[in-house]
Structure formats: structure tokens, C-alpha cells
Amino acid sequence: MILVNSKGILSSFGYALRGIIYVIGTQRNMKVHLTAALLVVTVGLFLHLTSIEWLSICSAIFLVLIAESLNTAIEAAVDLATSERHPLAGIAKDCAAGAVLLAAIYSLVVAYLVFWPKISSIFFG
């Protein structure tokens, strides 16, 4: 029984991993988000962030990655539901894209609040 359950958990993990790989492989925006995240983490290591600052940065990064994954899922579901133009299909895709934009704005606010005081003190004393 435990073996069957753990096999189920393993396959669910495999499907989830397949989803993540699909989003990274097919969505240009996801590659942009990951590149930005790598850059931010590199700067964060250089600036010796505190735990709370890392928590804020990681929350912002993961929020954007999660939003982009859900956006891709909604686009796929809409495209499966209809190949015709339909106002509701447009609304679904626009709202999903809006969620990614909101997450991206949040991440810019977090980056500004965390990095700007440190960078300004390095350059302007």
C-alpha cells in the first residue's frame, strides 16, 4: 500500500516536473524571468542579503515563475477549448497575462526596496 502510494507521488512529481520543463522550453517569457532571477540572485550573493531580504527576493521570484506557469496552463486550456476567436477566450488569456504582469511589478518593487538602499550606499556613501 505504502509502495503504491509512493509510486503515485513519484508519478505526480514527474508530471509536475514535465510541466515545468515544458514552460521553460516553450515560453520565451519564462526564459527572461529565469535569466532575471539568476542575475538578481548573483547580485544578492554579492551584496550579502539578510534572511528577510532573501525571503522577499525568493517570494518575488517564485511568484513570477508560478504566475507564468499558470498563464501557460490557461493559454493551453483555452486553445484546447476553442480554435475560434471568442470574447471569453480573449478575457481568459488577458487576465492570465495580467496576473504575470502584476507579479512582475511586485518583483520590481521588492528588488527596488531591497537593492536600492545597498546600491546607493555603495555609490553615494
Ligand SMILES: Nc1ncnc2c1ncn2[C@@H]1O[C@H](COP(=O)(O)OP(=O)(O)OP(=O)(O)O)[C@@H](O)[C@H]1O
Ligand atoms: N481564441 C481567442 N479568442 C479571442 N482572443 C484571443 C484568442 N486567443 C488569443 N486571443 C487574444 O490574443 C492575445 C494573445 O494571445 P496568445 O495566445 O497569442 O497569447 P500570448 O500571450 O501571445 O502567448 P505566448 O506567451 O504563447 O506568446 C490574448 O491575450 C487575447 O487577447
